[in-house]
Amino acid sequence: MNFGPHLFLAVLEGTVSAFVLAVTALGLSLVFGVMRVVNVAHGVFFMLGAVLAWWSASIVGGQPLLGFGLAMIVAPLVVGAVAVAADWLILRRVNYNPESTIVATIGLLYIIEQMVLILYGPDARPVPAPVYFRVSFPWFGYSGYKLVVIAASAVLLLGTWYGMSKTKLGLYMRATQQDSQMAQAFGVPVRRIYATAFALGAMLAAMAGVLIVPVQQAHYLMGMDPLLLSFIVVIIGGLGSLRGTIIAAFIVGMSDGIISVFFSPTLAKILATLLVAMVLVIRPGGLFGEEEP
Amino acid sequence: MAAVTLLETSALCKRFGGLQAVREVNFSLAQGEIRAIIGPNGAGKTTLVGIISGRIKPSSGTITFKGEDITRLKSCQRVMRGIVYTFQVTSVYATLTCYENVALAAQRRLMTGAKGFLTLGEAAIAERVESALDAVGLAASMERPAGELPYGYQRLLEIAMGLALEPELLIMDEPTQGLAEEEIAEFCALTRKIAGRATVLLIEHNMPVVLQLAHKITVMDRGTVIAEGTPAEIEADAEVQRAYLGT
C-alpha cells in the first residue's frame, strides 16, 4: 500500500480509538470533576462491560445484534449497580478522602479483576460484531462495525453533554463540582449526586467496553490500557474539564492510532506518556485546565 | 524613631482577573517602628502583606528591603532575609507538639550549607525553641500537640514560631482576632517587647489595640493608601472617618 492510503487507514483507526477513549475518559473526568477523587478501578469497569458483552452474546447465541443490544442495557446497569455499591460501602465511609479513595479503588480493582478471573477465566474471548458489512475504499475494505463504534460513541458523548448542560441533574452536578458545600447549602443532595456521578462514570466506561469488544476480544486484564490512556487524557485536558477531556481524547487517540499503524503500539504508548510529561512541564494545570491562582 | 528605611514598595499593583486588589501602592517602613495597616474588608491589606512576604506575586511594581530589590525572590528566600509572616488563620502544625512547631522555625537559621543538614545538633535548636516559647509564655506547653491548645495559645505559638525565625520584619495578620480581653493585653505587651528587636507590621481591626501600639498607621481603601500618619493624626482625619468608620 502507498503512503496516502496507509495514512488514511491510520487516521480511520485513530478516529475509532479516539472516540472510544473519549467515552472512557469522559467517565473518569466526570468522577474527578464532581467528586474530586481518582477512580483507579475505572479500567475494570471498562473490562466488566466487555466481559458482560461476551456473556450477553453467548446467552442469545447466534444473534449478534440481539446480544449487542442486550449488552448495551445489561452492562451499564450491572456496572452502575457495582459502582453505587462501591460508593455506598467504601467511598462514603472514607469520606471521599482523595488518598484513601485511591487506595480503596486499587483494592476494588484487584477484587473485581480476580473475581472475573475466577468466574470467567484467563482466556481472551471474541465477541461477534452486531453488524457485519465492509465499507470498500479504492485501496482496502474497512470493517463497517468500526463506523458503528464511532457513531455510537458520538451519541454517548452528545448525550453526556446534553445531560450535563441541559438537565436538572447536570445542573446539580456542575454546582457540586464548583463548590460542594455551597451546593449542599442550596439544597443539592450532594451525597446522591456523588453516587450518581460515580455510577455514570462507571457506566460510560462499561459502554465503551461493550463497544470495543467486537474489535478487541474480552480479557480480564484489558482494563489497564484504557485506564492509563484515560489518565493521560484527563491530565492533558485538565482535571475535571469535560470539554478539555474530549479534545485531549482526540489528540491522544489519533496520535495513538496513527503511531500504532506506522510504528508499534508499544512505542505509541511510550510517546503518549512522554507527551504527558511535556504537557505537565509546560503547563502543570493541563492544556485546557484552569491555571491555579 | 529611627529614620533608616527598612522596606519600601514602589507602584505595587495586583490584579486578580478584573479585580484590582492593590493599585500603585508606595509604602515604606522605618526600621524599628510598629506600623499598623487598617482599612475596611477588601481594602487590599492582606494582599499587600502577601506581596511583601512573597506569598503573592505582584502584577507590577517593586519591593526593596534593606536596599536590595527583593521583588523576584521566593517567599522562602525572603524569610532568610528576615521577612517573617504569621498567618491570619492560625496554621500551626496541629499534630506536632509545640516544641516541634517552634523547632521547625528555630532550626531554619541554623541549616545553612551542607554542614547544617545532618550534623546539626538538637541542643542548639532546643535552646532557641525554649527561649522563643518563654517569650510568649508557652514554655509549660512544650510537649503538647499544638492542635490541643486553646485558640489564643495557638496564636501565641504562631508568634513564637515567628520569633524563632529571628525576624527583622515581623508581619502579623489580625493577631488579636478571636482573643479574649486579657489575652489582648498580653499580646500588646508582647508586641512592645518584640519591637525592641524587630520592626513590626500589623494588620488589625481592633482600633484600641492599633491606637495604643502603633507608632504610625497606614489606612487602605479599595487597594490604595488613603492616609498615613500618627495615631492622633489618623483619628482626626476626615477622609479616614468616612472610609473606615463609615460616619
Added chain:
Amino acid sequence: MRRHGAAKIIVLHLGVIGLLFLAQFFLPAYHQSNAIRIMVLATYAVGYNVLMGYTGLLSLGHAMFFAAGLYGAGLTIYYLDFTPLQGVGFGILSACALSFVFGLLALRARGIAFLIVTMMFAQALFLTTLYFNEITLGDQGFVLSEKLRTMTIGGAVVKFSDPVVKYNFALMVFSACLLLTLVLARSPVGRVLVAIRENEARTRMLGYDTERYKLLSLVISGTISGVSGAAYALLFAYIGSTFATIQYSIFPLLWVLLGGVGTTLGPLVGTALMFYLIDISSDYTSSYLLVVGAVLLVLVLWFPKGILGTLRERWLSWLP
C-alpha cells in the same frame, strides 16, 4: 515530641537487626529463604516510606526505581561482565539518576496530578523494557548464572548464590537502609519533610524551599528502592518486566500501609506480614491478588494507621 527516648529507639532498632541476624541460625531453611526475600522487599518498602510516610507524597510509580536498580544491576552483570558488586553499584546509580530527573519533571505537578504522573512514567519504563525485548527479553526475562554471581573479595571467593551469603547480604542492605531512614527521620531534614506532609504552604513560609526538600526526599526514596531492586537481581538472579509493572508499585504502598505509614519499622512488619498472608492463603486460592485487594480495603476502611501507627497512637508515642 522533643527528642526523648534516643536510647530506647537505638536499642529497639539494633535489637531488631540483631534478632534478624540470629534468626539465620535457627530458622528452618524454608523460612530462612523467605526471610531473605522479605528483607530485600522490606528495603523497597523502607524507600517507599520515605516519600509517602514522611513527606506525604503518594506515588504509584515506584516500580520504575525498583526496576532501574534491578535492570541496572542485571544488565551490566549479564552483558558487560560487571562483578556483582559493581553491578549493584550501577543499579543504585541508575535509580538515583532516574529519581533525580523524574523528580525535576514530576514534582511540578501537584496532588492527584503528581500521582498520575508517577504512574505514567512507571508505565513508560515498563513499556520500554518490553520494547527493547532483544536486550531485556521482555516478559520472559533472563537469569544470572551462578558463575556471574560469584566474585573474589580480598582473596576470598564469594558466591551470591550461597544461602548464607544471601542472608547476610540481604540483612546488610536492609539494616543500612533502615538505619539511614532512622537517622533521616530524627534529623532536622526529617522534621522538615514531616512539616511538608502536614502543611506545605506553611513550611514555605518558614523559609524552606519545599521543592528542593521534596526532590531530596524523592531521590532518597527512589535510590533506596533501587538498592532493593539491585539486591533482588543479584540474590534471586531473575530479571524480567514483571518487576516494572504497576503491581510492583502497589506492593510497597500496601506493605507500608499495613505496617504503619511514617514509622521506621512499619515497612518490615508490613512486608513480612503480607508475605506470610499470601503464602498461607495460596493454600486456598490461586489468586493472591484477591487477598491483596481485600487487605487494602480493610486497611483503608478500618485500620488507616496500620499496625505500628496504631501502636504509636495508643501506647508507644516514642516510636519513630
